[in-house]
Amino acid sequence: MLSLCRIIISFLLVCLSGQVAADISNGLNPYDPGNGFDTPNEAGWGGWMRGSANTLYAEWDTISDASYGADNDRTAAPDVGTHNVADTYLSWNPGVFVTSTGNLITPSVVQEFFIRISPVSLFSGPLVVALQVEMWGDEPAAPLLNGLAASSWTRTFTGTSVTDHDLNQYLGLWHFVNAVNYFEFDLTNQPFISLAQVAVDIAQIPEPHMLAIMLTGLILIGSMTRYRSSPA
Numbered sequence: 001m002l003s004l005c006r007i008i009i010s011f012l013l014v015c016l017s018g019q020v021a022a023d024i025s026n027g028l029n030p031y032d033p034g035n036g037f038d039t040p041n042e043a044g045w046g047g048w049m050r051g052s053a054n055t056l057y058a059e060w061d062t063i064s065d066a067s068y069g070a071d072n073d074r075t076a077a078p079d080v081g082t083h084n085v086a087d088t089y090l091s092w093n094p095g096v097f098v099t100s101t102g103n104l105i106t107p108s109v110v111q112e113f114f115i116r117i118s119p120v121s122l123f124s125g126p127l128v129v130a131l132q133v134e135m136w137g138d139e140p141a142a143p144l145l146n147g148l149a150a151s152s153w154t155r156t157f158t159g160t161s162v163t164d165h166d167l168n169q170y171l172g173l174w175h176f177v178n179a180v181n182y183f184e185f186d187l188t189n190q191p192f193i194s195l196a197q198v199a200v201d202i203a204q205i206p207e208p209h210m211l212a213i214m215l216t217g218l219i220l221i222g223s224m225t226r227y228r229s230s231p232a
């Protein structure tokens, strides 16, 4: 009886966690405690709920060419969820293919992964942009947003993928003082690095919050400058 209860409970747990991760059969749930992804309401960089006013969200996990545009034009719509998105797609270059598990990879050419997003209701700034990425294989290159490096790019988790490669999760953060209403993420990478999951969260944040972030940055820069200029 006890073991039947255990089976039922673990089945229910799998069902529940399946609601959070689209491809729970394909590796770990990045949102599980201790893993690398956070929802904005639980993240230090966040403080908002997905779906609330003046925010945007888009996430890809099981990539399907048929989900956006033509079924062979190397573009995919977000499959996990969206909020406040007028138009968005993930794209890849010729030579890259979608694996049977819905991830992107090629052994032969430099992989040009791009995400382009236009919001429905426009932002007026200041903005926080968070990019959470899962990649399998070697250490990936840091991404760009509208040509700009992230203010921070941090590995948040490392483990092993279902294909027995390194599984790495990262967080990239950008802060914009003024409005931005077109977002182009460049995730170009060397061959053999598989793009497995990617989530974008954007929020227009109140001025005091932005001021606090900028002040923290200035204090950090100030202390680094002092440290560097102090005699050895």
Ligand SMILES: [Ca+2]
Pocket: 021, 023, 026, 027, 028, 030, 061, 196, 197
């Ligand atoms: Ca996944």
Ligand SMILES: [Ca+2]
Pocket: 023, 026, 060, 061, 062, 063, 101, 102, 103, 196, 197
């Ligand atoms: Ca995936």
Ligand SMILES: [Ca+2]
Pocket: 064, 065, 066, 067, 068, 069, 070, 071, 072, 073, 074, 075, 076
């Ligand atoms: Ca397509």
